[in-house]
Amino acid sequence: MSKISKKVAGLTLAGAVAISSLALAPKKEEVEAQDKKKQPTNVIMMVMDGTSSTATTLSRWYKGGNLAMDQMMAGGVRTYSAESAITDSAPAGTALATGHKSDDKYIGILPSVVTSPGLEQVSEKDAQRPVANVLEGAKQQGKATGLIATSEIQHATPADFSAHTTHRSNYGDIAEQQVYQNIDVVLGGGKESLSPGTGKNARKDGEDLLQQLERKKYDFVENRDELLNTKSNKIWGSFAPGALAYDMDRATTKPSEPTLADMTGKAIDTLKKDKDGFFLFVEGSKPDWAAHANDPVGMISDVLAFDAAVKKAVDFAKKDGNTMVIAVADHGNSGLSIGSQNTNSTYPHTPVSAYIDPLKKAKMTVEGALSQLKPDKSNLKEVAALYGLDDLTAEEERKLMESKNLGLEMAHMLANRANLGITSTGHTGEDVFLYSYGPERLFGLVENTDLPKKMAKFMGFDLGQLTNKLYANAKEGFEKKGYTTRIDTTDANNPVFVAEKGNQKVELPANKNIVKVSGVANELTGINVYNGKDFYVSESVFKLVK
Template identity: 55%
Template structure:
């Protein structure tokens, strides 16, 4: 990989984007302070949240969002191949400083068509690349990830794993377990266990046992989480994702996003070297895909509460940088549709918001109560805010071939909302930040990785030269005979032999076997479908 060339190109991109890296301190830092405290970073991502979702949420709340005071610029979200990004390359960009391709998690792109994105050498396509969490860990900092989706979902995965497809939950889960993070909170228990679940492990490994053996306090409900005294916590609060915030009325065993954020900060901040934490409000994106404004608002306000927890800590600590941003837009939501083409000058706020306030549950939550024969459709519709149905409306819901679509369209019509798509959108998103070194201006998503790594004192370029070497080339250069053993497709192993030395390195783990003796490495080893990648440390251990 031509690192020096890339740095020059990246500098050009930053100049083009108006990137500003400020040195201001928060208002409560005294200039006379002489004690240098460790740096902390809290990276917060609201998945798939367009600016109109924030506008709508503000009106719904009835007052300013706490986020408003933190607005410091905008972020461009395009990927290496498209003006509209998927969550996987968007998170990869923010975690590693490299734009990538659709579905790629923590690896370099294989296709580059977007302007100002440097091409990748053929040999380096899909090569794993270091992320800021791994950099923080190398500095001895505590690390953690939090999400309301499965913890193996695209965004948390990009900060903790490396794979060529975001759906490789089995590989992602295993890398996360062996990554050595301190706090992991979210859903996704299914990917930790063998079984019949569609996300269950095919390799037969019980990763919950591994987690326990590694000394984590494995918790599965809010009470256990909040009462835990451990410095290492793994919270698996659902087999899949956690419920929407608004749907938690009868599901109080799950912690909220702000609960998880508060607890993660409490635990990680015990580390004298500082910490890095990534927090994702995941399900706003899912609601947007369904054009469900109730789910979108619910998750935006839940995310806002989590940001308040982070900023409250940062204000007291004075050495914590908080960055909050959406990874991309979604749905093309707009306040105002064709019905308001001529009436918009005198349509009051209440006409947009009052219909939404009728809802008690998200689309997903309301439909969970639906009978198979739809005999209770009127009750379900009312839970979603569709009250006082006309005979025609009731009949349309009873007969709808796509009930989800019918319900969201009916609510959107009542609230005068418009949607352009059920997919992602390519607009810039608002950048929110607080603390020393906060970024400002219109920046690229890859600039976020630079800001965070610079503030922590991490060199991602140096890490990339140490962490992910082509195992075949590395070991053959020292006279080893090598092979990648695919005999068990669920547990691929790199093997190297020389004289009386036999080396085995399994994928997705941070271990190496030398003549049958197990050694723990700093970093996980990765197989990307065409090459096996290990750290320089793996060769050093083999040669001792």
């Protein structure tokens, strides 16, 4: 898109939003306050994963009032990846965190394949090179940093803001990098990936990261009360082996877990103590999971939970006066529509209640309701009723009893009752809404890669320069100094870059911020990343050796 057409598109969308949402716009004095920038600067970046605009609209109708996000409406975001019109969460998060489009499954690295129109090709040499993210930039500025998700904290989007790997499923590498990044506040699920064990995502490298967190003097908390009561400035909260519960289900299934708003409020209260300011990333992870499951109740549950967290952020930003808040979806999911084949001829006079009342009957999401199902399905009718499917017909009951995917069958049944259309159990490629508040806020139709560049500029650094500082090619750097180099993969789970010259031996273990020079360990300003072919290290390494 040319600069002129992009500008026109942005003005058109922003203008439409302004005209249709005057009642939701910030007051004049709030807008004026947003234009003033002073030091220190704070940024709160918030992502509701896999949330199409229809899910937001449906959530507003369900709530019966405005969302906190409504007052921040600023435009739209294009979400395509380097190789596809429909993005996976990993490259979407990479774009939002680093300013670079990337490929399917890639976390915080440059793409190998670039086919989307208008994008520059990446050289073979630079393919899969780590690129710095805004959280790392904030750290380099001396700011406090935080990372929050309702999924495993190692899941794709929080990983994009804290790690670099060639595949989003590399939870072991991601968890290790996150620990050695020295992030001040980390809250979410994913405890399983911190220690060795027998679980799917348990550590394979033998390292117990819980011991490392203790050495790093984190207060490790595992429930809501512990989180809210800690006074520590370094908090690591692991509230589940995997993901946290849906907000609607929590009271029944996981009452000890904090809400997303709880975690966001606590993180802000902790990070704001830093005199240099802070950067906080917050993800409402499970609207995406609900969309994959075609569960409109789950989508609503966690869109509203996300919106409550947004209110925490904006309330702080209004008082602080120098905090940039951005809220956005990383991509769409499911093709949800308000209206279906049921309403082809009746939509002009079908009331809101025809869409909302059937959903209001649900007391739990599909996931929550199925957690109550007995192995023999003897309580199937009661479980269906928990999900709002009361008064089952004989045909509906037969379908549920015979279904090989009971959750999806229940979700489609409720969607049909609520006159909702759903086209996919996968992601979708439409533009998503942009919400922003605070100084230098973004407006109009923008690329997802524009957001981190704006955040970086507001915090006072350049992402390209930061990449060169944090992720230099180790082989090239050491060989220029006359070293011989090799990658020691004797232990496949713990690769080490080794450089030798005379009596001096330099060792750089993957995923850590550590270098050993002739056996003496030193901490680095960044982590060591191995992408399977090359090691990338902080340029500060080269200042430690002759």
